[in-house]
Amino acid sequence: xxxxxxxxxxxxxxxxxxxxxxxxxxxxxxxxxxxxxxxxxxxxxxxxxxxxxxxxxxxxxxxxxxxxxxxxxxxxxxxxxxxxxxxxxxxxxxxxxxxx
Amino acid sequence: xxxxxxxxxxxxxxxxxxxxxxxxxxxxxxxxxxxxxxxxxxxxxxxxxxxxxxxxxxxxxxxxxxxxxxxxxxxxxxxxxxxxxxxxxxxxxxxxxxxxxxxxxxxxxxxxxxxxxxxxxxxxxxxxxxxxxxxxxxxxxxxxxxxxxxxxxxxxxxxxxxxxxxxxxxxxxxxxxxxxxxxxxxxxxxxxxxxxxxxxxxxxxxxxxxxxxxxxxxxxxxxxxxxxxxxxxxxxxxxxxxxxxxxxxxxxxxxxxxxxxxxxxxxxxxxxxxxxxxxxxxxxxxxxxxxxxxxxxxxxxxxxxxxxxxxxxxxxxxxxxxxxxxxxxxxxxxxxxxxxxxxxxxxxxxxxxxxxxxxxxxxxxxxxxxxxxxxxxxxxxxxxxxxxxxxxxxxxxxxxxxxxxxxxxxxxxxxxxxxxxxxxxxxxxxxxxxxxxxxxxxxxxxxxxxxxxxxxxxxxxxxxxxxxxxxxxxxxxxxxxxxxxxxxx
Numbered sequence: 001x002x003x004x005x006x007x008x009x010x011x012x013x014x015x016x017x018x019x020x021x022x023x024x025x026x027x028x029x030x031x032x033x034x035x036x037x038x039x040x041x042x043x044x045x046x047x048x049x050x051x052x053x054x055x056x057x058x059x060x061x062x063x064x065x066x067x068x069x070x071x072x073x074x075x076x077x078x079x080x081x082x083x084x085x086x087x088x089x090x091x092x093x094x095x096x097x098x099x100x
Numbered sequence: 101x102x103x104x105x106x107x108x109x110x111x112x113x114x115x116x117x118x119x120x121x122x123x124x125x126x127x128x129x130x131x132x133x134x135x136x137x138x139x140x141x142x143x144x145x146x147x148x149x150x151x152x153x154x155x156x157x158x159x160x161x162x163x164x165x166x167x168x169x170x171x172x173x174x175x176x177x178x179x180x181x182x183x184x185x186x187x188x189x190x191x192x193x194x195x196x197x198x199x200x201x202x203x204x205x206x207x208x209x210x211x212x213x214x215x216x217x218x219x220x221x222x223x224x225x226x227x228x229x230x231x232x233x234x235x236x237x238x239x240x241x242x243x244x245x246x247x248x249x250x251x252x253x254x255x256x257x258x259x260x261x262x263x264x265x266x267x268x269x270x271x272x273x274x275x276x277x278x279x280x281x282x283x284x285x286x287x288x289x290x291x292x293x294x295x296x297x298x299x300x301x302x303x304x305x306x307x308x309x310x311x312x313x314x315x316x317x318x319x320x321x322x323x324x325x326x327x328x329x330x331x332x333x334x335x336x337x338x339x340x341x342x343x344x345x346x347x348x349x350x351x352x353x354x355x356x357x358x359x360x361x362x363x364x365x366x367x368x369x370x371x372x373x374x375x376x377x378x379x380x381x382x383x384x385x386x387x388x389x390x391x392x393x394x395x396x397x398x399x400x401x402x403x404x405x406x407x408x409x410x411x412x413x414x415x416x417x418x419x420x421x422x423x424x425x426x427x428x429x430x431x432x433x434x435x436x437x438x439x440x441x442x443x444x445x446x447x448x449x450x451x452x453x454x455x456x457x458x459x460x461x462x463x464x465x466x467x468x469x470x471x472x473x474x475x476x477x478x479x480x481x482x483x484x485x486x487x488x489x490x491x492x493x494x495x496x497x498x499x500x501x502x503x504x505x506x507x508x509x510x511x512x513x514x515x516x517x518x519x520x521x522x523x524x525x526x527x528x529x530x531x532x533x534x535x536x537x538x539x540x541x542x543x544x545x546x547x548x549x550x551x552x553x554x555x556x557x558x559x560x561x562x563x564x565x566x567x568x569x570x571x572x573x574x575x576x577x578x579x580x581x582x583x584x585x586x587x588x589x
Contacts, residue, residue, distance in 0.1 A: 012460070020415060020459040021422070021436070022452060023444035031449075032456055035514050039457060042515055043404040043470065049477050056475035057307075057482060057529070064336035078200045084429035091424050096435050 006037040101126055102263030103578055105316040106172050106323055107347075109266060113171040116160065120153040120171030124215055127173040131217070131264045134581060138240050140258040142178050144218035145185055149173070152215050159213075169327055170213030175259040175268040178219035179226055180311070181300040182206050189302050190224040190234035193427045193446030203300020204332045205269060205311050212327045217265060220255025224448045225418065226276055226304045228252050229520045232511055233450045240507070241284060242579035243545055247504040250280030256314045257284040261579055267324055268314045273304050274406050275499075275524025277312045278536035282499035282548020285538045285577060287565065288314040289321045292555045293531035294339040296325075297332035305413035306337075308406075308528040317575050318537055318565030322346035325558060341556060349559035354567045355388030360492035362396045368522075370502045372542045377498050380539040380549045380568070384496065387567045394488040394495065398480045402526035405481065407518055408461050408474035409529075414451075415458030421446060453514060482530040489532075489554045494564055497523055499536040499548030523550060533558045537565045538574040546577075 013033050017024050024032070073079075076089040085092040101123070112118035128146055135141055159166040176182060179189045181199035183206075188194045202210070209216065223233035231239040231254025239254040241247040242262040249258045253270030257280035260268050270277040272290035281288025289312045296311045303309060313324035326347065331340040361381070366374070381391050423429035423442035430445045432438035447455070461470035488495060501522060510517040527534040532555055536548035549568065553561040569575045 008460075013456075016456050016460045016463065019463060020455050021419075021439045021443055022447075022455065023440040024452075025444075028449075028452070032453065035453060036457055036460065038515055039407060039518070040460070043408050043461075043474075045404050046401060046408070046470075046473050046477050049398060049401050049473075049480060051473060051476035051480065054476040054479050056472065057478040066333060074200055081200060082197055082426035084423055084427070093424055093435050094432060094438050 006041040008033045008037040008040065102130060103316075104266070106169070106266040106320045109172060110170070113160065120156040120160070120215065121150065123171060124149055124153040124173055124217070127217060127265055130262070134242075134262050134264065137245055138242055138258050138262055139237055140220055140239055140255040140262065140264060141175070141218045142188060142190070142221050142236055142255070143186055145216065149215050149217045156213050156215070167211060167213035168323070169209065169267075172214050172267055173217045173265045174209055174214040175218055175220045175256055175265045176206065176216060177222050177253050177256050177268070177270045179222060179271060179302040180206055180269060181302070182216060182219065185219065187219065187302070188236070189226070190222045190236060191446065191448065191451070192235045193421050195428070197426050199300070201300065204297035204334055205328050206300060208327050209269075214267070220253070220259055220268060222255055223252035224451050225302065225414070226252040226271055226273060227414065227450050227454055229275070229279060229517055230505075230507075230510065231255065231280070232507060233448060235448055238507060241504050242581055243285065243504065247506050247545070248283065250283035250504065252276040252280075253288075253314065254280045257281055257286055257288065260284070260286045260314050260316065262581060263578070266316060267320060269311060270314050271301055271304075271309055271311050272528065273308045274410060274528050275521045277314060278499050278524050278534055278548065278550060279521065281314055281536040283504040283546060285546030285575070285579065286314055287317050287321050287535065287537045287575060288312065289325060289535045289558065289562065290527060290533060291325060291329065291558055292533045294337050295533070295556065295558065296328045297335040297338045299332055299334035303417040305410040306417060307413060308410060317569050318535065318562045319347070319350050321535065321565070322350055322562045325562070329558075344559050346559050346562060349563050350566045352563050353387065354384065354564050357389045357494065357564070358392050358492040359384055359389050359564075360392050360394035360488050360495045362399060362488070362495065362497060363393050365396060365399050366497060368501055369498065370542065373498055373502060373547055376540040376542050376547045377549070380572075381496070383568060383571050387571050392492050394492060396484040396488055396526070398477070398484050399526050401477050402481045402529050403518065403522050405474040405477040406521070406525040406529060407457070408470050409478065411454040411458035412462050412471050413458070415455045415462065418447075418451070418455055450514070478529045481526055485526070485530040485532060494560060495552040497550050499523060499550040503542045503545035503547055527552055531555060533561050535561045535565045537568055538577070539572070540574060541577070
């Protein structure tokens with residue numbers, strides 16, 4: 001399906017996976033190198049469109065403001081009901097810093 | 101009963117010739133019979149639905165009005181939050197997630213007296229065009245169970261097409277309501293961006309996502325849109341604009357309207373799809389409309405722009421699935437390892453592919469060349485639509501280049517799957533309303549006529565769909581579901 005030159009280098013696949021917080025299996029790395037390469041080649045067609053001076057699309061209306069008034073929230077029990085792990089009224093996670 | 105549209109069921113319910121409970125039991129029996137083959141549903145809530153139907157019956161018996169959808173069974177795409185019922189998005193990541201609140205559209209349905217029977221299957225996180233990307237197995241097309249129903253709202257389209265429910269909700273980011281509607285022979289509307297609240301819709305690409313109706317005909321889409329549409333303080337992109345009485349607009353016809361066809365864009369059309377489209381054009385002329393050729397010179401760039409912008413927004417939106425507050429967690433010695441393992445185990449291949457693609461195009465060094473350029477191309481495409489719709493009242497084109505394809509045909513080649521959205525994504529980039537209604541079948545399979553209007557002109561789009569359906573009757577054809585499919589024919 002893809003010409004070899006459209007492959008994304010594995011080094012870039014690994015970099016992007018790290019940014020996206022995704023562990024990849026070896027076969028996924030290979031597969032994404034080919035598939036992302038071919039999709040990127042396809043979307044590269046956008047270079048043909050002259051866009052000098054064209055504004056970006058902004059879908060949302062500028063600012064939407066409302067009065068800042070207190071209202072009932074979910075409450076801790078409801079908010080924590082789906083938590084994979086909790087301690088009291090907190091979400092609990094493993095340690096943030098790796099041990100050296 | 102299975103084939104009646106909602107607008108014909110409602111008078112029967114109000115006249116008490118039909119009880120909401122009986123209608124619901126028929127729907128549940130139909131689902132029992134057919135869903136083992138078709139797999140439209142991920143979850144049913146029969147008991148709650150029965151209680152709600154009994155309540156609607158009690159109110160109608162007492163002479164009260166429980167709302168404009170009173171007693172009608174409705175199915176929800178499983179990326180819409182329904183309080184207390186799992187909302188999986190077709191993903192292992194959210195297999196056990198139970199939302200603590202209702203989506204605004206769900207609340208509005210229930211306030212209107214609709215009976216929510218269950219949650220329908222979808223491509224994982226609405227990413228796909230065939231419903232094959234669900235972590236819980238594919239949905240099958242009732243016209244030919246060896247073919248896909250389209251996607252990502254495939255379960256909702258099948259639930260309506262197979263006569264399980266008269267009404268369903270889907271979401272449309274690049275064609276995910278219109279394309280499955282076309283593949284399954286039902287009617288489906290993507291409203292103008294900002295017409296319907298996204299609060300409680302699990303976000304895929306926030307600048308493109310809209311919730312909309314799937315139904316038997318345009319008139320039912322109008323009925324459902326009237327309930328869904330309107331301002332919601334919980335979604336700042338949902339505009340505070342008056343909502344017309346869509347049903348009152350349905351009979352105004354298309355006499356004297358100018359309908360634009362972007363002929364130059366229709367080169368890759370299946371020859372039989374082209375024939376069906378020509379026939380549709382003649383029917384529209386028969387209704388008094390004039391067909392006009394229009395130029396949308398940049399429309400061919402809508403698809404590549406979409407496949408930069410939608411994955412970029414997805415990579416950002418799906419960053420929230422990190423094993424901390426809800427959803428799957430795979431343990432790890434530190435938080436970064438936990439997150440990487442959780443996301444590796446929780447997301448399927450297409451979702452990972454789009455997260456990778458979006459992360460790449462947003463990353464340092466590539467942002468300008470890909471994301472920023474795509475946002476500008478998006479403006480150029482939107483300007484093409486605005487210019488065309490200044491000359492004509494509506495645009496018409498086929499919803500898809502080909503009819504429903506066999507399961508497995510495109511799963512190994514993502515780019516080929518993406519190309520099946522070629523006629524639908526432009527409408528999302530421009531934020532316009534688009535409707536798909538059945539036109540003449542192609543090789544025995546349903547085909548969709550797409551009607552596109554100016555921003556906020558859902559009424560004009562739906563009235564054109566209604567005129568076409570009154571003239572042609574293609575929407576009345578029903579899938580033959582024989583004994584081999586395990587259900588009542």
